[in-house]
Amino acid sequence: MKSSFKLFCTIAAISIFECITACNKEIKENKPELTSVVPSSARGGDTITAFGKNLFTDISKVKVTINKKEARIITATPDSIQAVVPENAGSGRVSVSIGDETYEGPEFEYEYKVIVTTVAGTGTAGNKGGSAATATFNCPWGIVSDRNNNLFIADVYSRLIRKISLADSTVINYEIGNLDFASPYNIAIDHNTGNLFVTDFNKHVMKMDQSANMSVIYTAEMPLAGIAVSPNGSSLFIGNNTLGTITKTDINGMNPVLYTDNIITPRNIFYDHTGKMWVACYRFLYDITNSGTATPAYAYGDFGGWEAIPDTAGNFYLADHFKNCIHKIDKAGNITKIAGSGMAADIDGIGLEASFNGPQGITIDADGNLYVTTFNYDTNEGNKVRKIEFK
Template sequence: MITICFSKISGIRNLHIGIFFCFAMGLLSCTKEIGGDMTYPEKANEPQITQYTPISGGSSTEISLYGSNFGTDLAKIKVTINEKEASVLSSNGRVITARIPQNAGSGKVKLAINGVAYTYKQNFEYGYQTVVYTYLGSTKDNVDGDYVQAKLSGPRYLKWSKDNMLYFVEEGASSRDNFAALRVAANNQVSTLLNASENPLFERLRAFDFSIDQNTLYLSNDNNANGSMGFGKMIKSSGKYSNLTALSATAGLTAVTTNPVTDEVFVGIYSGGKICRLKSDGTLEQLFAVNSKNVNIMDIIFSPDGQTMFISGAYNAHSVYRVPYDLAAKRFGAVHVLAGPNANTTGNAIGNGESARFNTPAQMDLDQDGNLYVADRKNHCVRKITTNGTVTTYAGIAGTSGLQNGNALTAKFYEPEGLQFGPDGALYVADTWNHVIRKIVIE
C-alpha cells in the first residue's frame, strides 16, 4: 500500500515537472519579433524595440526609435535606413534619435546595439525635397582660405567653368575702400584672382563669361563707379586667367554673355536697356533697346541652342524678357515679355506672364527642361519661370530676408543677386548680403 501510494505521488510530481519543462522550453524557443515591431528579450537586459516615428520624411528628418535597454553609448548604436547609415544624435536608453541621410531612399529601418541587429517591420518612406545649404563663406571680410574659413565681402555674380571651378564677383562700389574682386573656388580653397585695389582698370566688376573654348574670360565693369575700363578680357595661360586688358571704355556695362553656338560676345548697358555686340575691331555695335521705358539691364544669357536671349531688367521694368536670335542671319527678332509687368512696378506675386511681380530680378540660368531661374534680389528669393511664363517661388520667402538653411520654402536669403547650376546639378546662389554662397539641392 505504501509502495502504491508513493508511485502515484511520484507520477503526479513527474507530470508537473514535465509540464513545467515543456512550458519553459516553449518560452526559450520564442522568436524575437512578435506581432508588428514588438520584440521580447531573451534576457531581461536585452534591447527591445517597439516602434519609430515618423515613418516618412526626407534628408535631415529626425527619427525617434522607441524601446528599452538601448544603452546611452552612441558608439555602440547604429541605425540604417535602406542600408544607408543615419547619424545617431542621442539615446537615453529608451529613445534613440537619428537623422535621415541624404538620398537614403525607402526601405527597412534597422537598429544595431553592440552589433546585434533588430529590424522594424514598417518600412521608412523616403520623400525627396528641395534643401538649401551654405556652400562656402561665413562672415563679412575678404579672406582667402578653405570653404569654411574663407570670408566674402558681398558675392554678386557667379559662373562655373568647364573644369569645375566656381568664379564669382565681389561687390565693389564707388570707393576703393570697398573690396571689389574676382575670386575663384576650387578644391576646397577660395583664392582672389583680381583685386581692384591693385588694378586701376576696374572698380566694380558686374558680370563675366567665357569663350566657348574657355581660353578667354570677358568681364564688364561699371566704370561709373570709376576705373578706366568698361569691358575687358583675360587670357588663360597655364590653367589660370591673367593679364586683364581693356577692350572698351563704354560706361555702365552691367551684363555680358557669349553665344554658345557662334561664340559671339554680347553686352548689356544698364542705362537705356541697350544690347550691343562686340565687333572684331574691339568696338561695340548697338543692336536694340529692350523697350522705351529705359529698363536697367541686370543680366543677359542665351539658351543652350543659341537661338534665344533672356534679359532681366530691374528699375523701370522689373521683368524678364525673351528675344529670338537667328543664328544664320545673326539678327535678333522682336522683344517679348516672358514674365513681369514691363513697368516700374515691384511686388512678389506669383502668376503667369505680366501678372507676376519681381523686385530687381538679377542673374538667371536655365535647367535641362528650359525653365528659367532668377535671383529676385530685393524679394530675397529665387524664382522659377516655366517656358510658358508661369512664375513661382523656388527658394526663400518672398519679401523676407534672413539667413536660414533647410527646406527651400522656409529657407531665407538676403538680397541674392547671382545664381547658376553647377556640374553636380545643384543650383548655386550668390547670397550677397549674407556674404556666403548657398547651394540648393533636391535630395
C-alpha cells in the same frame, strides 16, 4: 533514331511557338491599361500606386517607368502596381512594359526636394581666401560655373575675382591690380577657352585668361552691366543698364555694333541649352532672336531682382533680391517660389524653410545645381555663396 530526334525538336519548336502566340494573343485580347496614379505627384523615394486592369502579377516580367526612368516595383496585382519613385525622375508619363510592349499611363508630377546649403562665406565682409568655410566676401555679385567643378565670382567691394574649387572647398583670390577698371560686377565665361569676361558697372570690360592674366578689352559709355559669350565663342554681348542697349563685339572686344535696344536694365544676358539668347532685367525676361529683336517673354509681376538662369528642361530660376527668395518659371509660364522664407538671413534648409540675405547673382552647373551670391545693402551682411540642389 535521328528521325525521332528531328520529330521531337519539330514538335518542341511548334509547342514553344504556339505558347508564345497564345501569350501574345492573351495580352492583346486582355490589353494592360493604366487608368490612374495615386498620388499624382510625389517626391523621389515616395511610393505610388498605378491602378488599371489586366496587369501582370509577376514583377520579374513587368517594368514600370516614370518619365522614362525605371521605378522599383514593390507589389503587383491584376489591377494595381505599387512602385517607388526614382530620384530625380522628373515629371512625365507613368508607363508599364510587358515584354516588348509598352503601355502609356497618366501624367505624373515629380515634386523636387529643394535643398539649400552654404558653399562659402562666413557672412562677415572681407576678402579672406583659403578654406571655403572660413573665407569672406564683400558684396559678391556675378557668378559663373566652368566645366571643371569651379565657380568664379565678381566680388564687388573687394575688387577681386574669386574662384571656388568645389572639389576641395577652397577659395582663391585674383587681384585686378592697377588696371583702368572699377569694381567687378557681372561675369561671363567662354566655355571653349575658359576665359572670363567681366563688366564693372562703369565703362569697361575686362578679360581674364586661364593663367589669370587680366586686360581691359572694351571701353564705352557707362554703366556696363550684363555680359555674355556666344555659344561658339566668337562674340561678346554687353548690356548698358541706362541706355537699355546690348552691343555686340568680337571676342576681343573689337568691332562693336548695336545688337538690340529698348530693354529695361539689361543686367543679365545668357543663353539657354538650345543656343537662344535671353536677357533678365527688372520686371521682365526678354527673348532675343538671332537678328537681335527683343520681345518681353515673361513679366515677373512684383519680382524684385535682376538675375535669372535657365535649366535644360526649359525652366528659368530668378534671384529675387528684395524678397529674399528664389522663383521658378516653368515651361507654361507659371511662377512659383521654390526656396526662401522671405526673411533676410542666410539659413540652410529645405525649400521655403531656408532663407537668403539679398540673393544677387545666380548660375547653374552641368548637374543642374544652382549657385546664388548674397548681399544685403542695408546691413552689409549676406556675403555668402549658396547652393540649391533638386532631389
